[in-house]
Amino acid sequence: MADASKFSQLRDAHWLDAKSVRFWALMLLLVDLFPIIFRLLTGDGLIDRNGMPFGGDYISFFAASRLALSGHAADAWRPELHHAAETAVFSRDLGYWAFFYPPPYLLLCLPLGLVSYGWSAVIALGTTTGLMLAIVRTWLARMMVGVKADGARAIWLPLIAFPGIWMNIACGQNAALTTAIMAGGCLLLQRAPVASGLVFGLLIIKPQLALALPFVLAASGRWKTFFAAGVSAFALCLAAWLVFGTEGYLAFFANSALARATLDQGFVDAAKMQSLFGALKTLGLPNVVAYVAQILLAGIVLARAGWIAVRLRPDALAFGALLASASLLVSPFLLDYDLLMIVLPLGWLILTGVREGFRPYEKLLCIWIFLLPAVARGLAEIVHVPLGALSVCLLFWLVQGRMAKTADMNMSAVLKPST
Template sequence: MDLAHGGGNFEQRNVLHPPAVVLIPGLVMSFYVWLVLVTTIPYPGKIGLDYNTLGTDWMVFYGAIRSVLDGNAPLIFDGDRFTDFLNTNFAGWLSKPLEFRPWAYPPSFLLILLPFAPLGFFGSYVAFQVVTGALLAVALRSSAGAVLPSGALLVAALACPASAINAINGQAVFLVAALIVGGFGLLERRPYLGGLVLGLLTFKPQFCILVPIALIAAGQWRALLAAGSSALAMVIASGLIFGWDLWLRWFPLILENLSSPNQKWIEYGRMWGHSVYTCAILLGAPERLASWIQLLATLGAAVSVVIAFRSRLGTREKTAIFLAATVLAAPHSGPYDGTLLVIAAAFWLMARSAPLPLWCWTLAFMIWLMPLLSPPLLFPVARIVPLLPVLLIVLLLRPGVPAVAVRQAPAG
């Protein structure tokens, strides 16, 4: 039985109850960033970062699926024309024109967006956040088990500043987190279903690169086959529904961006994230060296995943390492992806024996807080963000960490 999931004969003593010195500032900071969401439409930038308006990333998603459905699919592969299209169609919603917002996702992402297209921009924006947030809640409740403090886990994940920023931008981190937590949570009991869920991560390629490595390291060959089948099914379905021309256009574009990235994307996209590459550039590294540092970080993340999934760690600890490693390995990530680290930190805390020392809560609070000090381009302190997933991985892998305290429940 997997103690990390707390089977029917076990209960966990460690509950996610932070001390007041951490809880109160955490709640205040969380309230503040959700207040930024409420005030962004009438007063963008008045009490925090100027996000322009709500749903600027969702404009890219919604604009892409509407363009394809309206018979103008080639538009989404021209970053400048597509940005002009967004600025024209959402002029009444934007407080100022967008600088550069290209579509860089595979056509399979359009399958996920398709059910939301008939709802209009605002309706689809709200519905996507609600539906994906609900999926994450289901995945987290399942990972917590019947006897664990799932309520505290849900609050930690869904109320954190990173999740508020995800809602402000209209991003998809709730869905990414739900697929990772849900997929790995199913592996031991239902490997085929777990693999099918993990294969859906290919809608955002930067978050699926470590999936086959984890499954191979764990010897989960059935899940690996299912993940490949799931990814292939998305390719075939998107080709049949939207036309194969989308894939024929997307592959050369991605290869071109890998070998010679669009400088506008680097300036207006990648440099506003907090990947290892971005932080290395902002710390003074030349572009080529920063690319090598990012590659080394990706390789290190892959090694940590191999070690974790070949070990006897519980499912939650392995998932936490995968979440942290995914953020570390991603060539582009934003402050909203901090939700993945918050979940990883919560799983790490749940894996330790009670009572938790203050330094554990302090580290978790730093992970909770960091999205408020992003992006690194504006806040130099945020340039240490890549150290947080590294520290989490080391703490989860190091030998001699106290295991979660469990005891056998009385029979009957």
């Protein structure tokens, strides 16, 4: 009997109520902040004790901005010259952080080099994180209609404590911006489809995260959004060409060979990669096997997401959860900080569970996925178990399963005879 009781506690997790969520979220927030504060206090100014600059990858964006502002934008895609610009930031060689982003992203990076490195990093990371939090808060607030006040209040602290936010800040990356774009496009989808597409088109700055977008939009028949996204992406590319010229694009395409080699030859630590491709590389499988498996997974995910979009006609927020989880599975180049985007499908999943009731073990699975950005790389490095891709697959499975269940519940309510 005691064993059955323990089994029930794991299955239903009734102990995970609003009060306990707030407590553990506060503890997690302190854990999130500790390594960032420790690195700043024990380092040499903005360089930590391991010789890494504050914000890590951010130095790549800052150096690219400085090159563009000096009239040498194309040099951002010339590794030797870009490396020299990074070295000039702290007057010492700290290593090399490549710049593989397309010209539209450099357009957004232009203002970064107008101030000193430290202020630039604080302003850029603070602004994009604040924007993401504001948009995601609006996203979650729309789902809280009908949720008890205690349950609604409990969501804000976990949002701020979400490890993906602090992972992105520690890495000096742009996942907060791409998450804000994805969430913003979904929020506008129902009421302003053209504006939604214009926002979605901004994902051209990181096109590997937009691979699922045209397929799912087309499958759902959201043609206004589909074409508006194309116009927006084209306009941003055109603006980048007007600013950086043909030379910038030629340098970008010439640098693509290095980007491909980075993926194929393991220049990026496989443990840091969270795609199926990265998972299979971590296990030591050859590139051809990893690519074939990634393509098969992408095909399955796109087919399933398209089927759901056509048959179940999800609302804008459910559509966003589906799109975000699918987008994270389709790309072979997905790093741990990109997992910040799981906040959208995970938030939808949790709040839908609060409203409709959680399925067996769903709470525990949500806890695991919530912690994923903090533990995925470490587990891959220490025990060589690439759980990132498996966990994102699990998230997609939970989202599509919840949508199917909700659709069945709604249909049952419609067909139920009146009394």
